[in-house]
Structures are given as structure tokens and as C-alpha cells.
Amino acid sequence: MTTTMTAPLIEVAGNALRTGAPDVEHLYELSKRRQWNASDLPWDSLDFSSVPLELRRGFADLLAQTHHGELGALTASARLVQSDARLMDKLFGATQVADEARHVEWFSRLLFHLDAPAPVMPALAAFIDDVTQAGDDLHLLVGMNILIEGLAQTLMLHAGRMLREIQVEELRSFQLVGTWLVERVADDESRHLAFGIQRVRALVETLDTSKRLKLEDEVQRWTERLMALTREHSAGVVAFGLDGDELMARCLADTRSRLQLAGLS
Numbered sequence: 001m002t003t004t005m006t007a008p009l010i011e012v013a014g015n016a017l018r019t020g021a022p023d024v025e026h027l028y029e030l031s032k033r034r035q036w037n038a039s040d041l042p043w044d045s046l047d048f049s050s051v052p053l054e055l056r057r058g059f060a061d062l063l064a065q066t067h068h069g070e071l072g073a074l075t076a077s078a079r080l081v082q083s084d085a086r087l088m089d090k091l092f093g094a095t096q097v098a099d100e101a102r103h104v105e106w107f108s109r110l111l112f113h114l115d116a117p118a119p120v121m122p123a124l125a126a127f128i129d130d131v132t133q134a135g136d137d138l139h140l141l142v143g144m145n146i147l148i149e150g151l152a153q154t155l156m157l158h159a160g161r162m163l164r165e166i167q168v169e170e171l172r173s174f175q176l177v178g179t180w181l182v183e184r185v186a187d188d189e190s191r192h193l194a195f196g197i198q199r200v201r202a203l204v205e206t207l208d209t210s211k212r213l214k215l216e217d218e219v220q221r222w223t224e225r226l227m228a229l230t231r232e233h234s235a236g237v238v239a240f241g242l243d244g245d246e247l248m249a250r251c252l253a254d255t256r257s258r259l260q261l262a263g264l265s
Contacts (some may be wrong), residue, residue: 028088041180048113055058073134081094127226130143131222138204164179
């Protein structure tokens with residue numbers, strides 16, 4: 001069972017008098033300026049009634065998995081806010097909790113408009129549970145902010161740009177969704193990813209060889225599971241005529257690059 005350690009508030013207050021986290025402070029300022037309200041988006045402009053059912057089901061299938069990942073991210077970010085002893089990390093983390101709650105709302109609304117119920121893969125649900133129940137903040141940051149959120153950003157940017165280029169009148173709603181994905185949701189994910197890379201790199205530098213090797217073994221196991229799940233769940237990719245192999249290669253390359261930036265093999 002995972003035990004959440006709450007940082008003593010007196011310790012947090014003491015750390016508030018110290019500086020030395022300009023990168024996190026910058027991300028925090030960006031987060032405050034770029035907050036957006038899912039309720040303000042023109043949802044009435046979406047109309048999927050003329051979209052073939054197979055295409056709607058394929059898209060809903062992908063969205064359902066991402067929606068579940070966002071629920072996991074909401075849980076993980078709330079836990080990190082509770083446990084971190086550094087004030088600036090708590091402040092940024094609070095904006096991430098708000099981001100994740102907004103993403104859950106956004107995906108929920110979108111799935112409702114698609115009206116094509118899709119189940120969450122049991123293997124994906126088990127993987128999300130494995131990450132959110134990680135025994136310490138370092139493993140949680142690697143699993144959620146770098147692996148899961150990083151993969152989500154790659155998929156959102158790729159899918160969003162592709163959807164924005166659709167010129168078929170009957171599929172115009174997909175074009176609008178693509179714009180929201182790129183300019184709003186993926187933009188939030190980029191901040192979460194940047195924070196995760198910075199914090200993990202700082203924490204990895206404090207590990208001895210034994211702990212580092214143990215972490216890298218876990219990261220390897222998680223990465224292999226995540227990539228297998230991504231390849232297995234291809235209904236949406238096939239429905240939109242995307243090259244699954246090309247997308248997988250991009251996901252793997254991006255994941256490796258992010259782990260290297262975080263100081264991990």
C-alpha cells in the first residue's frame with residue numbers, strides 16, 4: 001500500500017523564504033497566464049451527426065483511453081502537491097491540478113458529443129493504477145509527468161495538427177477539436193512535462209548507483225508496457241488512416257529524448 005507523506009507546513013513556510021527555482025517559477029507564471037475555461041469553448045459548434053459511425057467510434061476509443069489517463073494525472077498531481085516540501089513546486093502543482101481537472105472536463109464533454117461509448121482497456125487501467133500508486137514522488141513524476149503526460153503530448157500534437165488540416169465539410173467539427181487539442185490541451189501538457197523533467201533530473205542527481213539502477217529498471221518496464229499498450233490500441237489510428245508504425249516510432253523517440261533530458265537511460 002502506498003503511503004502519502006505530507007510535508008510539514010512549517011517546513012514549507014521556511015522554504016518560502018529561499019529562492020533558487022527560477023525555472024519552476026517561470027512555469028508557474030506561464031500557468032497562471034494560460035488558464036482557460038472549458039465551458040467557454042463553443043461546444044454548440046460541434047456536430048458529429050453526419051460523421052460515419054466507424055470513424056466516431058475509432059475517435060471515441062482513443063479519447064476514452066486519454067480521458068482515463070487524465071483522471072490518473074489529476075490524482076497524481078494532487079498527491080504531489082500534498083507531499084512536496086518546496087513552496088514553488090506546490091504552487092506550480094496547484095496549477096497542474098487545475099489543468100488536469102479542466103482536461104477531464106474537456107474530454108468528458110467531447111465524448112458526450114461524439115455519442116459513441118468506448119470502454120477503457122483493462123491493461124491501460126492497470127498501468128495507470130501502477131503509476132499512481134508508485135511508492136515515492138520520484139517514481140510518480142517519472143511515470144506520470146514524463147512517460148504518460150509526455151506520450152499524451154506527442155499524440156495530441158500529432159492528432160491535433162492532422163485534424164486541423166481536414167477540409168471535408170462533414171468533418172469540420174474534427175478540425176475545431178484539433179485546434180483545441182494543439183492550442184489548449186497540449187499546451188498545458190508541455191508545462192507539466194517540463195516540470196517533470198526538471199524535478200526528476202534534480203532528484204536523480206542525488207541517487208546512489210543502486211537506487212539509480214533500480215529506478216532505471218522500473219522506467220524500462222513502464223516504457224515497454226506503455227509502448228505495447230499504444231501499439232495494441234490502434235482502432236482510432238486505423239479509422240483515420242494514419243501510419244501506425246510511423247506514429248509509434250515518433251512516440252518512442254520522443255519518450256527516449258525526454259528520459260535522457262531527465263538524466264535517465
